Amino acid sequence: MADCLxxxxxxxxxxxxxxxGIKPKLLLYNWDEWITNxxxxxxxxxxxxxxxxxxVQAFDFSVGDSGNLIPTCVLRAVDxxxxxxxxxxxxxxxxxxxxxxxxxSKMRFAKVVAIYQKVDxxxxxxxxxxxxxxxxxxxxxxxxxxxxxxQFILKTPDNDSPEKEVPVTIDAGDAASTTTLIDGLTTPxx
Numbered sequence: 001m002a003d004c005l006x007x008x009x010x011x012x013x014x015x016x017x018x019x020x021g022i023k024p025k026l027l028l029y030n031w032d033e034w035i036t037n038x039x040x041x042x043x044x045x046x047x048x049x050x051x052x053x054x055x056v057q058a059f060d061f062s063v064g065d066s067g068n069l070i071p072t073c074v075l076r077a078v079d080x081x082x083x084x085x086x087x088x089x090x091x092x093x094x095x096x097x098x099x100x101x102x103x104x105s106k107m108r109f110a111k112v113v114a115i116y117q118k119v120d121x122x123x124x125x126x127x128x129x130x131x132x133x134x135x136x137x138x139x140x141x142x143x144x145x146x147x148x149x150x151q152f153i154l155k156t157p158d159n160d161s162p163e164k165e166v167p168v169t170i171d172a173g174d175a176a177s178t179t180t181l182i183d184g185l186t187t188p189x190x
Contacts, residue, residue, distance in 0.1 A: 022069055022116050024062075024065045025117060026060070026061045026114060026116050027059065027060055027061075027115040029058045029115070031131030033053065037053050037189070045168060046168070047168055048173070053189045054189050056188060059103070061093055062094060064093075064094050069089070070090040071089050071090075071116065073085050073088070073163075078161070085163045085164075085166055089114045089116075089132065089155075090151075090152075090153045091151070091154075092150065104152055108137075111133055112127060113132070114126040114127055114132065114154060115182060121174065121176075121179065122171045123178055125167055129163045129164050130160050130161060131156075131160075132154040132155055132156055133155065137152050170182065
């Protein structure tokens with residue numbers, strides 16, 4: 001248990017504030033395909049590179065603005081002393097073509113991995129270890145101001161083991177390099 005002891009505190013630096021928030025873009029991978037990708041991970045667990053496997057790509061789901069994308073991670077204790085984290089993404093889509101609705105609906109059967117980018121330039125990966133499934137679906141075809149809306153929640157399934165870690169950070173060294181990395185994930189691997 002000695003390796004579980006905390007070894008650093010946290011400090012608030014009011015002279016070097018970072019801007020919070022996330023960018024209005026959600027990338028989703030099929031979990032079965034995500035696990036075939038090659039990841040470059042540094043010693044602290046940060047992903048510094050991702051190479052899509054042959055034919056594998058992330059799919060861009062348009063969320064309108066960052067207020068329509070709410071990621072959360074909570075601790076889940078499991079019987080027998082095992083614990084982990086439930087990763088969850090709550091989002092609203094505004095593209096309600098039949099193809100987009102059908103693809104969103106497929107997530108109740110197939111697991112996905114979600115990636116978004118924060119305003120500070122870093123990214124986050126949710127569901128990398130176990131994957132997430134559709135856990136809630138609400139469709140509103142009558143919103144006059146915004147048009148048709150599909151709100152759904154992706155979550156680590158309750159009947160699966162929880163994720164082992166908190167969401168993983170993507171940082172390719174600086175904001176521009178990380179943006180290039182994340183934007184390139186929608187291109188199928190060679």
